[in-house]
Structures are given as structure tokens and as C-alpha cells.
Amino acid sequence: xxxxxxxxGARRWRSRAARAGLxxxxxxxxxxxLLLPLAAVFAEALRQGAxxxxxxxxxxxxxxxxxxxxxxxxxxxxxxLVFGVAAAWAxxxxxxPGKALLGALIDLPFSVSPVIAGLVYVxxxxxxxWFGPWLAAHGLQVIFAVPGLVLATVFVxxxxxxxxxxxxxxAQGGEEEEAARTLGANGWQMFFRVTLPNIRWAxxxxxxxxxxxxxxxxxxxxxxxxxxxxxxxxMPLEVEMRYNEYDYVGAFAVASLLALLALVTLAAKxxxxxxxxxxxxxxxxxxxx
Amino acid sequence: xxxxxxxxxxxxxxxxxxxxxxxVLLPLAALAWKASAIGPGQLLHLxxxxxxxxxLKLSFGGALLAALADGAIGLxxxxxxxxxxxxxxxLLDALVDLPFALxxxxxxxxxxxxxxxxxxxxxxxxxxxxxxxxxxxGVLVAMVFVGFPFVVRTLQPVLESLExxxxxxxxxxxxxxxxxxxxxxAPVLLPTLLTGFALALARxxxxxxxxxxxxxxxxxxxxxxxxxxxxxxxxxxxTGAAALGTxxxxxxxxxxxxxxxxxxWSRRWAEVRA
Numbered sequence: 001x002x003x004x005x006x007x008x009g010a011r012r013w014r015s016r017a018a019r020a021g022l023x024x025x026x027x028x029x030x031x032x033x034l035l036l037p038l039a040a041v042f043a044e045a046l047r048q049g050a051x052x053x054x055x056x057x058x059x060x061x062x063x064x065x066x067x068x069x070x071x072x073x074x075x076x077x078x079x080x081l082v083f084g085v086a087a088a089w090a091x092x093x094x095x096x097p098g099k100a101l102l103g104a105l106i107d108l109p110f111s112v113s114p115v116i117a118g119l120v121y122v123x124x125x126x127x128x129x130w131f132g133p134w135l136a137a138h139g140l141q142v143i144f145a146v147p148g149l150v151l152a153t154v155f156v157x158x159x160x161x162x163x164x165x166x167x168x169x170x171a172q173g174g175e176e177e178e179a180a181r182t183l184g185a186n187g188w189q190m191f192f193r194v195t196l197p198n199i200r201w202a203x204x205x206x207x208x209x210x211x212x213x214x215x216x217x218x219x220x221x222x223x224x225x226x227x228x229x230x231x232x233x234x235m236p237l238e239v240e241m242r243y244n245e246y247d248y249v250g251a252f253a254v255a256s257l258l259a260l261l262a263l264v265t266l267a268a269k270x271x272x273x274x275x276x277x278x279x280x281x282x283x284x285x286x287x288x289x
Numbered sequence: 290x291x292x293x294x295x296x297x298x299x300x301x302x303x304x305x306x307x308x309x310x311x312x313v314l315l316p317l318a319a320l321a322w323k324a325s326a327i328g329p330g331q332l333l334h335l336x337x338x339x340x341x342x343x344x345l346k347l348s349f350g351g352a353l354l355a356a357l358a359d360g361a362i363g364l365x366x367x368x369x370x371x372x373x374x375x376x377x378x379x380l381l382d383a384l385v386d387l388p389f390a391l392x393x394x395x396x397x398x399x400x401x402x403x404x405x406x407x408x409x410x411x412x413x414x415x416x417x418x419x420x421x422x423x424x425x426x427g428v429l430v431a432m433v434f435v436g437f438p439f440v441v442r443t444l445q446p447v448l449e450s451l452e453x454x455x456x457x458x459x460x461x462x463x464x465x466x467x468x469x470x471x472x473x474x475a476p477v478l479l480p481t482l483l484t485g486f487a488l489a490l491a492r493x494x495x496x497x498x499x500x501x502x503x504x505x506x507x508x509x510x511x512x513x514x515x516x517x518x519x520x521x522x523x524x525x526x527x528t529g530a531a532a533l534g535t536x537x538x539x540x541x542x543x544x545x546x547x548x549x550x551x552x553x554w555s556r557r558w559a560e561v562r563a
Contacts, residue, residue: 113495
């Protein structure tokens with residue numbers, strides 16, 4: 001009996017050691033690969049003290065970049081919110097030919113490089129583009145101006161809200177909405193009293209992710225921006241310009257604001273998952289972006 | 290057929306299609322039109338330029354390696370997060386999404402600050418001959434960073450649904466730890482792992498912001514294809530930019546198709562096993 005117990009104890013000990021080893025490896029990787037870069041942003045921003053940090057943020061270009069970033073997100077996010085609701089409603093409540101293709105098209109911006117997202121708008125609205133001459137004749141500017149920044153941001157953040165809503169609304173089904181209709185509600189009453197309350201947390205979740213990407217987008221806006229200081233530089237572009245001018249404290253100071261935004265986004269996201277997880281169906285839908 | 294009782298089909302589908310058409314399809318059509326105007330001979334000539342070829346090789350080769358690394362690390366982290374209970378697990382779980390939430394330019398300069406020769410990590414690695422910042426290895430580090438959450442987040446739901454009693458049964462029947470993993474767990478996880486791999490790959494191929502700061506961008510050595518597109522645009526070489534952009538899109542779509550086929554095959558393999 002004792003002969004049998006000894007190897008069993010050894011096996012249990014080995015299993016525990018393997019478990020501790022795996023946990024430590026995962027912890028070590030995440031500390032080194034995720035936490036350290038985050039810490040570096042704040043450490044570099046405060047390298048010359050709080051006074052230098054505050055001075056870097058108080059510069060008028062920083063204020064202009066912050067205002068522009070907020071403006072672009074304030075236009076792009078609601079546009080994709082309305083699109084996400086419309087696309088999810090059509091995809092989950094009706095059958096029609098080409099539905100799978102529509103789903104693939106909604107996901108397409110995720111497989112396109114942000115730089116290419118910017119490039120296609122330059123080919124469309126740039127001076128040599130399809131609509132370039134027409135725009136120039138009417139005194140309108142899209143590329144190297146705010147409309148271009150908005151368009152590029154809309155392109156890269158297009159799937160976020162739709163991707164959150166489609167699996168949830170699919171799972172919920174349309175019975176409650178059919179009941180509302182049968183009881184005499186008109187279309188908008190049904191939408192605002194039944195559909196919207198059912199999807200509100202998932203909607204908020206999608207908006208959160210969409211907004212984080214919209215405010216942080218770099219590649220696509222960098223192509224269409226033209227980097228005109230104070231006019232077409234969003235916060236990520238301001239970070240790049242300061243960095244390339246060797247103004248490291250200034251670059252990291254603006255970067256630290258964006259890192260704070262990322263931390264707030266992560267906290268809000270975790271809160272939503274923890275509090276309303278079943279209403280978001282977060283984990284059942286697979287990859288979060 | 291059942292009469293449609295729910296309203297808004299025409300409105301919602303029409304709006305969604307019009308929006309998609311204007312924002313995504315029309316611009317992509319402009320790219321295809323520009324590329325087709327170049328002609329296949331000239332297109333190949335443009336792509337065969339040594340600097341372009343080197344950039345494409347770095348973007349796709351680096352992305353493949355990075356996605357493989359993400360697959361391995363993501364499997365480890367996903368497994369630990371789902372299977373084990375330890376203090377700080379929730380915090381760690383939230384932290385997985387940091388590369389999604391952190392703007393790429395911020396990630397780029399932060400990684401550069403760490404791995405530069407005088408950085409927190411670079412000052413220890415450089416004397417050992419490990420040059421990461423301003424070298425191809427830096428491109429890889431940035432690509433692994435941005436792709437990491439995809440694998441973990443795709444694997445987690447499947448790992449959670451994996452019944453541990455099947456593993457216990459295998460162990461009871463005398464299977465070793467390695468046998469249990471290879472014969473019981475791996476076939477179920479493989480299709481999902483491939484999905485995560487494909488997502489990480491697609492992201493890494495097109496990645497720009499986090500890479501350009503750490504790469505050093507030496508032509509022929511550490512210059513990625515998206516950066517070359519940006520430079521061509523700055524020189525108003527729209528033809529070259531359109532050619533390279535089209536090539537990148539086509540190769541990415543082919544790669545994704547290949548992964549989808551691989552996935553279908555692995556799913557069938559898992560079913561045969563079961």
C-alpha cells in the first residue's frame with residue numbers, strides 16, 4: 001500500500017509544480033511584454049518631472065490635437081453606431097440571399113491594412129483621384145483635411161458595433177419584437193421599447209471598443225492627414241511628430257494621455273463584462289478586438 | 290413562407306448596403322481600378338523591384354513568425370487564465386486586451402524606449418549581441434505585441450467548454466500527460482487556434498503604427514510594405530502605391546483563404562478522431 005502511495009504523491013507534486021511553472025511563465029510573459037511597455041510610457045513622460053510633463057501638455061498644438069481627436073471620434077462613432085444597428089437588424093431578423101457575403105463584407109476592414117484604408121481615399125479624393133478635379137473645382141478639400149480623417153477613421157472602425165450586436169441579436173431572436181408588433185406597437189415604438197433595451201449593454205460595449213480605436217487610429221489617418229500642425233494632426237499623429245523632432249518628453253506626455261484612455265477603456269470593458277456579461281454574450285462570440 | 294411581421298427590412302438592409310458601398314466598396318474599387326489601369330506587366334515590374342520585394346518579404350514573413358509565436362504564447366496564457374485560479378487572475382485577464390486598447394503609435398514608441406540600446410531592456414540585451422530595436426527583430430516584437438490578444442480571446446470560450454472529465458477519463462485509462470494533450474485536447478483546440486492565428490496574421494501583415502518606430506526602417510533590411518506605400522504616396526507615386534497596396538491585399542486574402550481551408554481540414558480531422 002505504501003509502495004503505491006509513494007508514486008501517487010510524487011505525481012501529484014509534479015502536477016502541482018507543472019501548474020506553478022505554467023502560471024509563472026504566463027505571468028512573466030505578460031509582465032515583460034504588456035505591463036513594461038505601459039509603465040515605460042508613464043516613466044518616459046515624467047522623466048524630467050511633473051513640470052515638464054504639464055508644460056508639454058499645455059502647448060497649444062496638444063490642445064488642438066485633443067480637440068481634433070474628440071471631433072473625429074464624435075462624428076465617426078455615431079455613424080458606425082447607426083450602421084451597426086441597421087446591419088445587425090437586417091442580418092438577424094430576416095433571411096435574404098447573400099447574407100453570408102454581407103457578413104464577410106462587414107468584417108473586411110479588419111483584414112485591410114490601415115495604410116491601405118488611407119490609400120484608397122487618396123485614390124478617390126486626392127488631387128489625382130476620381131473625384132479630385134471635381135472637388136477642387138468646387139473648392140472642397142477631403143484629403144489633408146478633417147473630412148479625410150473622418151472617412152479613414154470610419155473605414156477602420158466600421159465593424160466594431162455590428163460585430164458585437166449580430167451574435168447577441170441572433171441569440172435573442174425576434175419573438176419579443178413580434179409580440180410587441182402583435183400588441184399594436186409601431187416600428188419605432190417596438191425599436192425603442194423592446195429592441196434597444198435588450199441590446200443596450202452590448203451596444204455600449206461596441207461603442208467603447210469603436211471609440212478606443214477611433215481615438216487611437218494612426219496608420220489610416222496618417223496617410224490622409226498631411227500632418228498640418230494644429231489643423232490635421234490628431235493625438236497619435238502629434239505623438240509621432242514630436243517623437244520625430246526628438247521631443248521625447250512631449251511625445252510621451254501626449255502618449256500618456258492616450259494610454260490613460262486605453263486604461264479607462266479596459267476598466268469600463270471589464271466592468272461591463274463582469275456586471276452585464278450575459279447581456280453582452282461577450283465570451284460566446286469569440287475574438288474581441 | 291411566413292409573412293414578415295417585423296418591420297424595417299428594406300430600410301435597415303438598404304441603409305447598411307449603401308453605407309458599406311460608400312465607405313468600403315467604392316474606395317476599394319478605386320484601388321482595383323487604379324491597379325488595373327497599370328496593366329499586369331508593369332504591375333509585376335513594379336513589384337519585382339528589390340526594395341519592394343524585400344519589404345513584402347519582411348511584412349509577410351515577419352507576420353507569419355509573429356502569428357506562430359502568438360499562437361504558442363496565446364495557448365499558454367489562455368490555458369492558464371481558464372484552467373487555474375490564482376490571485377490577480379481577473380486583472381491579468383483584463384490586461385490581455387491592452388494591445389487592442391493601446392493606440393499603435395503609443396505602443397510603438399513605448400516598445401522602442403524599452404528595446405533601444407539605452408532602454409530598460411535594450412541595455413541588457415545589446416551587450417549579448419541581441420539587437421532588437423532598429424533591426425528586423427524589432428519588427429517581430431511589435432507584430433507579436435499587436436497580435437497577442439486575438440489568439441487568447443478566440444481560445445478562451447473553447448477552453449471553457451472543454452470538459453475536464455474527458456481528460457480525467459483519458460488519464461484513468463492510463464494515458465500520460467503528453468498523450469492526453471496530443472490526442473484529446475489538441476484536436477479540439479486546433480481549428481480555434483487556427484482562427485486566432487489567422488486573425489493575428491492579418492493584423493500583423495498590415496500593421497504600421499507600432500512597427501515603424503522600432504524598426505529603424507532601413508531599406509532592404511527593416512522596412513515593411515505599408516511604410517513603403519506611405520513613402521510612395523509622399524512622393525506622389527500613386528501608381529506604385531496602388532500596385533503595392535493591391536499586391537498586399539491579394540496576398541492577405543489568399544493567406545486567409547489558405548487558413549480557412551486548413552481549418553476545415555483540421556475540423557474534419559477532429560471529427561474523425563471523435
